[in-house]
Each structure stands twice: as C-alpha cells, then as structure tokens.
Amino acid sequence: MIVRNKPRIWELAFALRGSVVPHIAGPLLSLVLIAGALVWLEQSYHPLPAIDATPFTVFGIALSLFLGFRNNAAYDRWWEARRLWGGLLADLRSFAREARLFVQDEPLRREMLEVALSFLHLHRASLRRRTEAIEDGLAEFRDAAHPPDAALDRLGQLMAGALARGAIDGFGARTLSARLSSMALQQAGCERIAGTPLPFVYSLLIYRTTYLYCLMLPLALIGAAGWLTPLFVGVAAYVFLGLAEVSEELSQPFGDNVNALPLDAICRAAEISLAPHLGQQAPAPLLPKDFHLT
C-alpha cells in the first residue's frame, strides 16, 4: 500500500511512485503514435472520413459507466479484504482477552495464542501464495493440505482437550469456539476474494471497448483539432487505461502490486497487541519504505 499525503502541485507532474503511468506507458505511447500517424496521413493526403463527434459522446459515456462499475467492484473487494483483516486483528485481540478470562492454565493459554499467531502468518502466506516466508515455528503446519486450516484445527484440538479435562468450562468453550468460528469466517472471506477474480468477461469487454474507443477517436477529432489530436487521444487513453489498470490491481488486494494490502504490517500489529499476553516485549510497528508499506 502506498502511504503518501495529498499530492502537491509539482508531485502531480512528476510523481511516479504509486502512479499508474509506468504500467500503461506502452499502450499509451502506441495509441498516441497511431493518432499522430493518422493526422500525418490526413494532412498529407486527406483520405480520412470526417465524423461528427456526437457518437463518441455516447460511446465515451457508456465506457465511463462500465469502467466506473468495474472500479466500484474492484474497490469494494479491496476494502472488504481490508475489513476482513481488521476483523481478524480484532478477533486475535479478543481471543487473547477471552483466553485470559476462561483459561487458567498459563502454558496452555500461551500455546493457544502462539498457534493463533501462526494461523495469521500462514493465512497471509497462503493468500499471497508464498511458502518460502514461513518461519521455523510454523513448520508443524507447513505440510498440511491447507496450512492455515491446520492451525485452526490445532486450536480446536487444544480447546477440546482443555474442555475434556476440565481446564475450561462450558461458558469458556462456547466463547472460545465462537471466536474461532469468527476467525474461520473471515479466513473464508479472504480466500473467496483471493480465489474468485472479477468475472473475466468484464475485463475482455472493457479492454476491447477502451482500445476500440481510443483507436477510433482520431476520426472524430482530426478535423477540428489537427495536430492536437494525439494530445487528446493521449489524455483519453490515460484516463481510461489508467482506471482500467487501477481496477485490475485493486481487485487483487492480496497480490504483489504496490496497491496490495499491507498484510505484513497488520500481522505485526497483531504481534504488538499479543506481546503483553505472551509476556514479551512488543516489536516496533512496520513503517513504509519509500512510501510503500507491505
């Protein structure tokens, strides 16, 4: 995630960090060059049909609406993913407090909290489809068919054992298992977002329409705008391709692009909150590097 204040005037002109321009520079340049070539053709041989700009108004508005829809959907996915991780953070904190309340057995409680933290790290690694990052403490779950699930199953086993030998009572079992199922719900929500992309048919429809629009736009502008045509085409392509690219990135909130959610930082926040319960020194919060928080 890019953490940066409102852009200042000079940043507007030159900021690249967090900008979408580098991602769309290729197609952008191509479309501008094509428009330039058409103007040169027109100026030299007058071969192009002149078209009223009005049909492009409807076309452009329709395109804006489709891009707007996809952008909304992508942003909703991103924000829902953030909300789910916020919920997981709250769940871990509440789990620590509820364990304090209902589990008198200090080592058992500590083990529970450590497994819960492992779950969070495994869940993060699973969403990002990374395995190399798993630390030693998590080795127990590494080879499971579904590592985060295995961690939660382990938590369930700890509770079952505690209930069976009377270390927690019915109230405690009900409270702690409700917390566990809340974590499982948020986990399934994250997996849903990670595993179900926006319908591919939208991408095709929108990218096809955007390129068609930018390729045909010179026909409408060339008469009135002359050599300003490539500029207008460039601006239109920047706006439409830029938004399409942003939607693409935000719709994958667990990806490896700069707009992805700062899962490392949220996991660190959970470690900070659980440190007093584990009798540990709280680690320092993660800070953005070059405006980028991972």
Place this chain on the structure above:
Amino acid sequence: MIVRNKPRIWELAFALRGSVVPHIAGPLLSLVLIAGALVWLEQSYHPLPAIDATPFTVFGIALSLFLGFRNNAAYDRWWEARRLWGGLLADLRSFAREARLFVQDEPLRREMLEVALSFLHLHRASLRRRTEAIEDGLAEFRDAAHPPDAALDRLGQLMAGALARGAIDGFGARTLSARLSSMALQQAGCERIAGTPLPFVYSLLIYRTTYLYCLMLPLALIGAAGWLTPLFVGVAAYVFLGLAEVSEELSQPFGDNVNALPLDAICRAAEISLAPHLGQQAPAPLLPKDFHLT
C-alpha cells in the same frame, strides 16, 4: 467460472473462451447488415430523413444507465451467491471443530460430518437442478421432497438423540444448533437467488430499448459517417448487447454457463478441510480445464 489473467493485447483481438461475442454473434451480425443495407439505400436513392445525433445522446445515456443498473443487480446476485457459499465453507469447517469440542463420541461425530458433507453436495445439485450426479452415499436423501433439507433434518435428529442420551450437553446443543441454523440461512439465501430471477420486466424493457436504439442509430450516423455507419452500429451493439448478455448470465450464478460459480471446486475445498477430521487423505483441489473451473 473463467480463471484467466488480465488479457494481453493479442488476446483482446482473438480470445473467445470467456468472451461474450459467440453468444451475441447472431443479433450483432443482423444489426450490422441492416445498417449496411440502409447505407446502400441512402447512397443509391437518398430516401432517408437526416436526423441530428443529439436525441441519440439522451437515448444512449438512458440506455447506459438502465444497463448499468441491471448489471449492478446481476453482479450483486453473483457475488452474494459466492459469499453465501464462502459462508457455507466456513460453517462446515467450524462445524467440524465444534463437533470435535462438544461431541466425544467419535462415530457419532464422523456421521455428523458425513451428513454435513452430503448436505453440501445435495444443496449444490439442488441449485443446479441436477439429480443424476448424486452419489451412492447420498441415496438416503434422494427421494425426500427437499433433499438438502432432509440432510439437515437428519443432522438435527443426530443432535437431538445425542442430547437426549447425554452425549452432548446444553452448551454443545446450543453451539451446534446455532451452526445448523447458520447453514440453513445460507441455504435459504442460495435458494432465494436461484428461485427469484431478476424481474422479467427489466429484461423486456432493456432488450426492447437496446434493439430500438441499434435499429434507429443509422438514421443519425448515415449523413456524416457514410460507409463507417455499420462499423459504429456494430460497436454500439457489441457494447450494449454484450453487457445485457453478461448481466443475464451473471444473474444466474448457479446456471450452466461458463460464468457460473465453481460449486464443484468449493465442495472439493470443503472435502479437503474436513478430511483430517474424518481421518481421511485430503483429495487434490479441482483445477480449471481450458480456463474453466466448474
């Protein structure tokens, strides 16, 4: 569901898998031919009234808004259906853990989990209105008036028996029955989506308006665009009919089109998660074939 990365430039031009073009090729071609015929008529005999393009702007914007509304509603149905199945997956995982916690009787617990998995398969078959796919293990429920309901009723009976003979206590009964009612709520949500289509009157209104628009559009373009008219009509028809068709498909998330939800894969995910609780080897996750995940 189509699982495919962001389309590359050459895919934009030629990709058919996951594209809406094959579904609308007929009407699209007809509209283009009609537009061509009108241009030929105009060029040969000049019989057509020339209309300012402005009224088409309002018409086109209104059409975009209506299509946008229907598309939003269809996508919401699709995404809500996905959320409900994600919730069912989380419920099954939590059910397994809660059964571990509150049910000491190993065979009973195993039977409960098997019935819960049967419920999921029956629910999937019921939503897709398929019966041939039901496996042997589910034969018990096949002839019920409402098979998934019968499976949940069986689960309820198992719990009632267990409570009556003291195999679970009040806390366990309350926890497990709450889980059961959560599954029933998600099941009813899916049946609501499957059984209540988008109001038919919208389809009529939108298809009628789209065809009227594409049939009348040549009148506005023919003067300025000449032989480019069929191209413009084709683009407009592609955008509007394409979106209408996508909405139609997404609004039936349990249908048999390629954009339908991958219920088979979600059921498999549930089997993977429940395998350790059943003492079984986890099966392999389902993978997309030719970009298509069922």
Place this chain on the structure above:
Amino acid sequence: MIVRNKPRIWELAFALRGSVVPHIAGPLLSLVLIAGALVWLEQSYHPLPAIDATPFTVFGIALSLFLGFRNNAAYDRWWEARRLWGGLLADLRSFAREARLFVQDEPLRREMLEVALSFLHLHRASLRRRTEAIEDGLAEFRDAAHPPDAALDRLGQLMAGALARGAIDGFGARTLSARLSSMALQQAGCERIAGTPLPFVYSLLIYRTTYLYCLMLPLALIGAAGWLTPLFVGVAAYVFLGLAEVSEELSQPFGDNVNALPLDAICRAAEISLAPHLGQQAPAPLLPKDFHLT
C-alpha cells in the same frame, strides 16, 4: 412474480405478459398524438420556435439520474422484502429443528410448529391486507388487534408454559426465544416496507419532470426529424414512463401486481419443509400459471 426465460427476438416485439406497455398505453398514446399534432401545426403554419436540442441533453440526463435513483430504491425494497421472506423460511426450518432438539414433548412441539405456520400465513395475509383468505385453523387469531403478532404471542406463551413446568430447560428457552425474536425482526421489516412507501415527493417530482420533458421534446426535434418526431417522442416516453411504472410496482413488493413477491409459493415451501416434522405428507410446490407465480 413473472417467471420467464430471457425473451427471444419475437417475444421482444409482441410479449405483453410481464410487459409494462399495457400500464402506460394511455399516456404513451396521448404524448405521441400531441407530438403528431405539433408536427402538423409546424408543417402547416410554421408557428413553432426552433430550439437547439442541447438543453434537452442535460434535462434528459438529469431525468435519467432521478429515475435511476428511484428505480434503485424500489428494487432494493423488493429485494430486501424477498430476503426477509427467505430469512423467515430459514427461521421456520431452524425452529422445527431446534424444537426437535430441545422439546421432548411431542404434542407440544407439534402445536408450536402449527402456530408458527399460522403465523406465516397470517403475516402474508396482513401484508396483502387480505382477511377472507384466512383458513379455519387460524380462527383463533383472526380477531386480534394484530393477528400475526397474536400468533407469535401464543408461541411465546407455549414456551413460557413449557419452561415453567420444566418441559424445556434454560438452553432451550434461550435458543427458541432467540428464534422467535428473529422472526419478529423479519416480520417488522416486512411491515416497515409495506407501511412506508417511497417518499411521495419523489413520485410528484419524477412524474411531473417526465411529462414536462415529453411535452417539450417535440420543440427540439421538429426541425430536424419532421414526421419522425412522434416516433422519437414515443420511444422516449416508453423508456421514461416505463421505468417510472416499473419502479412504482416494484416498490410495493406485497401489492397485487404481477411483479409482487410470490408469498403463496414461499408459504408453500415452508409447509413442504415442515411436513416431515409434523408427520405429514409434503404438499406439491406451487407452480407458475401463465408465467405468473403468486
């Protein structure tokens, strides 16, 4: 509710069942005739001021946005009502299972389920403001100030009696009363929708604006479109009046129009689900007649 597949080409031209055309035929025809009269006046005496079409663009877009807002609000009411009834169906099924779990007294349980079904029928009749349809078994509640409420009160009394004499324990009382209050919440939600129409001021604002637009539109078209003017006015009136009428109907999901929710079919689904718990044969599900499901 109209249950019909995606319209085919020839249905687009002629389908009336589920169409909004019959409801707006009068105003539609009047507006077309007025436009025709204006053209005749213009052609015969040239008395009309010619207006640029541009102001109508803004007017039309504003109108589209207002209609779009009202349509969204109406559809949300319709869909929320459907969701509430889906929730009631899930509640009844869960109630039957929870009663099975916590109530050992067979006749009491049966009486509870029968009262719960009575509640559903009374709730439906109350929303549709019908009384003649109440069957014999519900006579007990017919004369209450608020019949569905009286049925739920009776359920509460049955539980209170059972708890007082030890037929259910604290866990059962808590579970069953939570289910009861969930039903009461959904009931109040339905009554909210039935009793609180969309603000009347929107209807006035939107119908007034729509008629003004269609009456003034000929002034903008008459110069360029000539005798096509009535056609354009007709199309615009069809789109705008049609959407206004659809919004009107969908905003009353418990009314007696063809787009109203199929409450009879949902009640029947509840009867099918509860039949095994009552030891009865499940009745057949309701099917649409002439595409219409009540």
Place this chain on the structure above:
Amino acid sequence: MIVRNKPRIWELAFALRGSVVPHIAGPLLSLVLIAGALVWLEQSYHPLPAIDATPFTVFGIALSLFLGFRNNAAYDRWWEARRLWGGLLADLRSFAREARLFVQDEPLRREMLEVALSFLHLHRASLRRRTEAIEDGLAEFRDAAHPPDAALDRLGQLMAGALARGAIDGFGARTLSARLSSMALQQAGCERIAGTPLPFVYSLLIYRTTYLYCLMLPLALIGAAGWLTPLFVGVAAYVFLGLAEVSEELSQPFGDNVNALPLDAICRAAEISLAPHLGQQAPAPLLPKDFHLT
C-alpha cells in the same frame, strides 16, 4: 410522512400537499424573472455574448451527479432511521415475549414493559427535541440529563434487582440484557442520525453550483430559445432546486417537515402490540390526516 397513492394526471398539475413547489417558489420565481429580464435586455439592445450550450452540458451533468449523491445519502439516512425504528418496534415486542418467558413475577414484568414503553416515548420526544409532550407517567425521567437513557437505566436496575433476589436466572438475565443492549444500539443509531447532519460543505457546494448554473443558463439559451428561455430556466430550476430541497428534508428524518418519519404512529403500533401483555385494550392505530401521518 405523506401517505398518498401514485399521483393521477390532474394531481400532477395541481397537487400541492406533499409537493416541494411551495418551499422553492421564491427562488424559482426570482430566477425566472431574471431570465425574463435578460431576454428583454437581449431583444432590446443585443448586449449579451452568445455562448455555445456545450459547456452547460458538462456543468449540468456534474450538477446532476452531485445532487444525485446528496439525494442518495439523504435517502439512506431517512431509510436507516426508519429501519432503526422498525428494529425498536421488533425489540419491544420481543422484550414482552422474553419477559413473559423468563420473569414469573407478574407486577415486575408489567413494570418492565411500562418502562420500556416510556423509553420509546422519551426517545421520540428527544429526537424531535420536544419536551412539552411528555405525559404524566414519564415524569420520573423528565429531569434526567438524558431522559431515554434514564429509562433504560431504570430497566437495567429492575433486572439487576430481579437477578439479585432470584426472580430471574442467568439465562433470563442474559436474554433480557441482550435485548436491552439491542435497544440501546438502535437508540444510539437514531441519535447519530439526528445529531450528525450531512456535511455542511456539500450544502454550500451544491446550492452555490445550482444558483450559478441557473443564473448563467440564459446566456446559452437566449439565442435559440428567445422568449422560451424563462420557461427552460424555470424547468431546470424546478428540477435542481426541487431535488436539493427534498434532500434537505429527507436528511432530517426526525424533523418537523411533512416528509419526517411517522414516529407517533410507530409508538402507537408498539402500544397496540404490548397491550395484550399489559392486560389492556389495544388502542386504535393512528391514521393519516389530510394524507399526513405524524
């Protein structure tokens, strides 16, 4: 709240009850007169610059979008307020049933219900910032810093006393206090809406933009429309000022305008539902007077 059927043709022309016209008549007339004066100036001395209407298209569309946003936000506030009161009604009904279940002490239960009804009346008076309307029975809470809160505190005290002397058990205490906290949540929601207006900066931005638009519009129309200019300006002002005024009213759902929520009628519905529990005759429901339900 105005309760009125879909307006008929003649009502469209003349209905004032529930219409927004009387509220905006002053500014509307002023803008029309200014436009008329500009036409007279133009016709007599030709001093005005003629402007293409196109910039007004963008201006008008931007204005429509902003008004649309504010209207959405205002309607959401209104509908959320209605939902909260619907939830309170359901809560009171469920509270009565839960008290019946868990509180055997008849006078105590009756006192609880009476305090709960007092809470509802005090909450209504507090939202409407009225104090004269408080009846005798509520005198106990009148002088508290926050009267509805004091009523809920009293309910809490009654429960605490009952639990302390064994009149309710743990299950009852948990159920009733959960109901109490649900009421408190809905109460806080209503206070949030009543105490947090829509950001003032939107009102400024929107009213300023609307007036600028209507004042500048004659410049674009005067050439083509001549003496029809004031008519067009009047229609635009009616649409934009009308919507701004409606948003203003709906955003204050507890105000004293005719679109405010019918809190008196909802309180009466609660009295009707609680009457059987209090052993009283149910009062008659409130009916609208001159289409107005308070």
Place this chain on the structure above:
Amino acid sequence: MIVRNKPRIWELAFALRGSVVPHIAGPLLSLVLIAGALVWLEQSYHPLPAIDATPFTVFGIALSLFLGFRNNAAYDRWWEARRLWGGLLADLRSFAREARLFVQDEPLRREMLEVALSFLHLHRASLRRRTEAIEDGLAEFRDAAHPPDAALDRLGQLMAGALARGAIDGFGARTLSARLSSMALQQAGCERIAGTPLPFVYSLLIYRTTYLYCLMLPLALIGAAGWLTPLFVGVAAYVFLGLAEVSEELSQPFGDNVNALPLDAICRAAEISLAPHLGQQAPAPLLPKDFHLT
C-alpha cells in the same frame, strides 16, 4: 464538524466558515489567470487552434464519474467512522448496565467503568495521533505500546480476576466479554479507517485529470465565450477542485480539519451517560463554537 442550518441566500454568496473555497483559492486563481492570459493571447494574435467542445463533454463526464466515485468512497469512510463511534457509545452504555446486572461488587464495577471511559479517551487520542491531551487518570496506560489496547487488556484482567474469585458467574463473564470484544471490533474498525487511506493512485489520477481538464478547457471555450472564458474555467475549477478537496477531507474523519468527526463531543456524551452509574453529576454536553463542534 460544522453544525449549521441550510444556507440562506446571502450566506451562499459570502459564507466562508465550512466552505471549501479558502482551501482551493490558490489553484483556482491560477487557473482563472491562465485562462485570462490565453484569451488575451487569442484576442491579440489569434494563435490558438479552435477545438470543438464535444471531446470535453466526454472528458468532463468521465471526470465527474471519477470524482463521484471518490466522493462516495470518502463519504462512506466518514459515515462508517461515525457509525463505529455511535456503536462505541452504545457499547459503553450497555457495558454500564450489564456491569450493574452481573457485578455486585460496587468498587469493582466503578473501576471497570472508569477504565472503559479511559479506553474511549485513549482511543480518541490515538486516532488523532495526539498524546498531550491525555489526562492524569490515564497515566497508567500512557507508556504502553498501544494505549487503548492496554486499557481494554486491563478491563479483561479485572473480569478474569472477578471470575476467578467468584465475583461474577459464567453468564456474567460471557456477557461482559462479548461486550468487550464488540468494543475491540469497533476500535479495530476505526484504526482501519485511520491507517488505510484511500488508494493514493486515485488521488494522482483525479488531480492530474482535473488540472489537465481545467488547463485545456480554454481551447474549447475561447472561440464562443471570449472574455467569459475565465469565468467558465473558474466555475468548472470550483466544482471539480472543490469536490476533490471535500473528498480529501472527509476521507480522513479523524483528522484535524473542520469536517472531522466531533470525537470530543461523543466522549462527553459517554461521560454524561455513565455519570449516574459512577454516582457523579453529569457534565454539560459540548456545544459548537463558531459553528464548529470538535
């Protein structure tokens, strides 16, 4: 938060308090001056290419849609933040009542309520990144890694101690810990909003597009509008930059701008509600100063 009635006519012209004009005065003036310079250039040397205004329609509509999206997202953040604080207020009130019900030990209960109030103040200070404002009573938590978390942990410890020595029973522990976890969820929600800004890429995209639009707009207007061009550019810049600035402020509901949420007033409301439970005199509610409520 600005608390002010609907602006009157003369306030529309001159109100600065709560207006966005002072924040955008610099860029606004620059754009107007640049437009003026271009007109002077055009009038003196006729060097500028004349462009049809139509491409600006699409550009302007696209810009409106993007600004509309960002504005929606920003307002949703603001309103969600307000809802979370409303929920915290309800939670504190319910916590006081539940403590009254389940905790008989008067001093313990009082300590719990004081810690809960401390949590609210620390949470407010943490969101606003202020530390100087922390009062003496909160010194205990000031040096913790996460002060509000430390306060909630202290609450958890008090409960755990009480449960261990029998001062509360299982029902009380479950009820109070559920309340605690509800507070933690709302706290995490606020931290999510405070710590996750709107994606920076939107700001870049929108500010860049807005400036490009306002800089290029003179090219389209200069021919028809002449010396009115700077006026039109000024209005467009006011509308677009104004909305961008408002979105920026509202998206940071815990910031130090005048549109930020009145957290001080909400904390005071909590103190007023808890005063009777602490046996204290309720303080006076906070009132806005110069229309500004902090």
